[in-house]
Each structure stands twice: as C-alpha cells, then as structure tokens.
Amino acid sequence: MSDMRIGGLASGIDTDSIIRDLMEAERMPLNKMEQEKTKLEWQRDEYRDVNKTFLELDNLALDMKLDRTYQSKEASSSNSAVSAKASSSAGEGRYSLEVTQLASAAYNYSEGSITGGNDEFDPDASLDSQRGFFANGLDESDFEIKTYGKDGEKSHVFSIDSSDSLNDVLKEINDSQIGVRAFYDKNADKVMIERDETGNYNSVGKEIDFGGGPNFLTSTLGLSGEEKGGRDAKFTYNDSGFEITSHDNNYSVNGVDFTLHEVGKSTVNVTNNVDGAVEKITDFVNKYNDIIESLGDKLNERKNRDYPPLTEQQKEAMEEDEIEKWEEQARKGLLQGDSVLSGSLAQMRTSWYSKVESGGEFNILSQIGIETSSNYRDRGKLEIDEEKLRNALSEDASSVKSLFANDGEGEEKGIVRRLEDIIGSTRTSIERKAGKETSTNQSFSLGRELVNVDQRMLSFESKLTQIEDRYWSEFGAMEKAIQEMNSQSAYIQQNFSAGMM
CATH class of the missing domain: 1.20.1710 (IpaD-like)
Incomplete structure (x- = not known):
C-alpha cells in the first residue's frame, strides 16, 4: 500500500x-x-x-x-447406359462400349415360407420359444458359410444357441466379416442372404456356399435353392468384337473410368477441358x-x-x-x-x-x-x-x-x-x-527492437518514480520551512501582543 x-x-x-x-x-x-x-x-x-x-x-x-491444370479431360456419354470420368492422362477421342451384361451380387433366399405364414412368429424371441413355428423344424446343428471374392475365399462356422433369436443369428452372420448380408422379411416370411460385392469369383460353384449336409440355413430357413446373381459385367470395346469382363460395373481403359449402368450401346467422347x-x-x-x-x-x-x-x-x-x-x-x-x-x-x-x-x-x-x-x-x-x-x-x-x-x-x-x-x-x-x-x-x-523499447520504457518508468519522489520531497521540505516560519511568526506575534498589554 x-x-x-x-x-x-x-x-x-x-x-x-x-x-x-x-x-x-x-x-x-x-x-x-x-x-x-x-x-x-x-x-x-x-x-x-x-x-x-x-x-x-x-x-x-x-x-x-x-x-491436370492444363490437360484435365472431360468425358461425355451419348446415353445413360455408360457414364465416364477422364483423368488428365486420358487419351482424347471417341470410345464405344456395348454392354451385354451387368455385374451383380450373388444372393439366395428361402424356397418357401419358413413358418407357413404364421403371424405369431417373433424373430426377436428365442429360437427355443419359437420352435413350434418353424415349418421344417429347428435344426440346431452347426453350419459353415464360405464366400468367394476379390480377397479370396473366406469362411466362418456358426453355432446355434436356442436362447438366441433368429435376428441374433442373422446379426452374427452380418458381423462375421465374410462379405454377406442377411435379413428376415416378415411379410414374405423368408430369409435372404446376399454378397456385399458383385461378380463371379467361384467359376466352379456358388459364391455363397452353405455346406453339403442339412443344417439350420438349409433346413430350418430353406436356403437350399438355386443361387441368383453373382455375375461379371461383360462389354465389347470400340466395336472390335473384343469382349471384356469385370467383377464389378467399373472399368478403366487408357485413363478413362467407365461405369456401366444398363445393357446397351454407348459412345463416350473425351476432350480437353479448356475451361x-x-x-x-x-x-x-x-x-x-x-x-x-x-x-x-x-x-x-x-x-x-x-x-x-x-x-x-x-x-x-x-x-x-x-x-x-x-x-x-x-x-x-x-x-x-x-x-x-x-x-x-x-x-x-x-x-x-x-x-x-x-x-x-x-x-x-x-x-x-x-x-x-x-x-x-x-x-x-x-x-x-x-x-x-x-x-x-x-x-x-x-x-x-x-x-x-x-x-x-x-x-x-x-x-x-x-x-x-x-x-x-x-x-x-x-x-x-x-x-x-x-x-x-x-x-x-x-x-529485437521491441525488446529494446520495452527495456528502455521499464528503465524510464523507474526513473520517473525517482523524479516524482524527488518532487514530493522538495515540496515537502518547502512545506516544512513555511510551517516553521508560520510557527515563528505566530510566536513573535504572540509575544508582541503580550508586551503591549
């Protein structure tokens, strides 16, 4: 203070x-x-x-x-059968494609109604509690699913626990990372299993293999019918009669990425994107x-x-x-x-x-x-x-x-x-x-100049404090001298007044 x-x-x-x-x-x-x-x-x-x-x-x-700044390319298609995107390395010109088949994902679904259309069936209740609803009975034996894809063959063995529900079993299949999706549709009263990628990777069999003997999938759920889909895309290139196949509906040629949408013939023009x-x-x-x-x-x-x-x-x-x-x-x-x-x-x-x-x-x-x-x-x-x-x-x-x-x-x-x-x-x-x-x-x-200025300012502020202290000291001394003079004057005045009496 x-x-x-x-x-x-x-x-x-x-x-x-x-x-x-x-x-x-x-x-x-x-x-x-x-x-x-x-x-x-x-x-x-x-x-x-x-x-x-x-x-x-x-x-x-x-x-x-x-x-790509100078040589970016633009691709335009003659119809909706094929769309295309051209990279900067794409060759300019006309490309002709005739799509004869689109790639599709393999799928399979129950041959018939798995409960006979019983509305009381609850896919979220335990299998044990729903045992009487299954038209083909409840087969509790283990089953294996094999799939074929761009990453090769994958498989997973599943065990049936009667305390699980049908949806629990289907969720386990979905979470198994073997490349399939499975779901039950109550209106159709059927289960569908489908691949999550298109194409035919298993030339000698199915893309989704449920095993040889009867099991929960083939018996209880009736997934023993013919597999659908699982086809490669096919198209001929530039009217040459040269047929190209692809596991999916995308294919790159000469720096042009083609996407196949429907069967038919399409012409794609690639030009330099001057704009x-x-x-x-x-x-x-x-x-x-x-x-x-x-x-x-x-x-x-x-x-x-x-x-x-x-x-x-x-x-x-x-x-x-x-x-x-x-x-x-x-x-x-x-x-x-x-x-x-x-x-x-x-x-x-x-x-x-x-x-x-x-x-x-x-x-x-x-x-x-x-x-x-x-x-x-x-x-x-x-x-x-x-x-x-x-x-x-x-x-x-x-x-x-x-x-x-x-x-x-x-x-x-x-x-x-x-x-x-x-x-x-x-x-x-x-x-x-x-x-x-x-x-x-x-x-x-x-x-560095700012640092120098800051230092000079600090030094000068210290000097100002000393100057202000000096001023107060000097004025204080003056006040003290005046006070003493006032005291002496009062003393003399007092003695003078006493001598006159």
Missing part, C-alpha cells in the same frame, strides 16, 4: 496538481517510446500480412505445376495482380506525420470512432519504399516477361494471350486475352504447361518456378525482419 501524499497544508498551494503537471512534462519521452513501440508492432503485423498474401500466391503456384485450365490460369494471374496492386499501394503510400500513434492515456480521452479514424491515418506509410518488397516486385515482373527455353512451341507469355497492361497506372498488371489463351491450350496444352512449370535452370525454368524462388526468398527476408506468429521477439529484427 503506497503512502498517501497530501501537500499544501502550510502553503495553501495545490501541490498535487503542480507535481502532476510537472510529471506530464517528464513523461513525454516515455510517451514517445510508447508510440515507437506501437508503430513497430503495426509494422510487424503489416509485414506478416504481406507474407500471408505471398503464401496464397505460392499455394496457387502448386496447381500451376500439375498436368478448367483457363480458370486456373486466370485465378493465378488475378492473385498476382492483387499483390501488385496491394504492394504498390503500400510502397507508395506516404506517411502522415501529423498523426502519430496514440498513447493509452490519449485513447482514454477519445471515442472509439475517433480512435479508429486517427489510427487509419497513423498507419499510413508503414512500408513506404521498403527495399525488400520493391525488389521482389521488380523481380516478379521480370520473370513474367522473360523467355522460357523449354523446347515447347511457346516461350513467352504474349504467345498465349497474357501481356502487361498498357496503362502505366496499373504498375505492371497482367491482362489475359481469353480467346488466344483458349486457342493455345487447345493447340498445345503441354507447351503452355512448360511455359509456366518447366523444371530446369536459368532460361529453361518455367515462369511459376521462377516466381516460387522469388516468393520463397522474399518470405524468408520478411520473416527475418518481422517473424511469424510462433516466433519469439529475439528471433527477428523488429522483435
């Missing part, structure tokens, strides 16, 4: 106000340090925002190096133009020296909207003339204009419809002639990709790879100056 200071009792002087005014003057250097700290923090944040923008461009650059390529290139150029404009504004924005950063004390005397408007002016010009950023912009512009000796048909951007704006106020922004770009992509998408993404050295390096190098170097320089969110202040230059 600090000592209460009361001055002016002897002199009548407002000591507190005088010392407060004196300390206001003494605090001026500290206020400037606080403003300096605020400005450094603003600068740090501005640099980090610039780095985030560069990172966005760098992320878009990843797409600009992929084949997708134009969109990706346009997005990248637009992001670059945004950076050019944003950084250009920051580099050319003049400082407003009439609006220094506000101190906390000054903010206390202002309204929120006043603070906002003031700081809008005070933040201007934080990156004015920055050499790292201006150098980066110059290098990026050069990268766009330079030739790329990749061996492709195109070696400069203007050949594919991308040129610099003729308006000097655009500061080197790029403009796209979409028709020319589309023609270039249709004519030779591979050469367009090489112009942007060729992996080489010197003049052989594609534009995007050159930009990546510049972005990487710039982001590293910015991080050395402004760090990133996870950086400690000692690891970057602006952070």
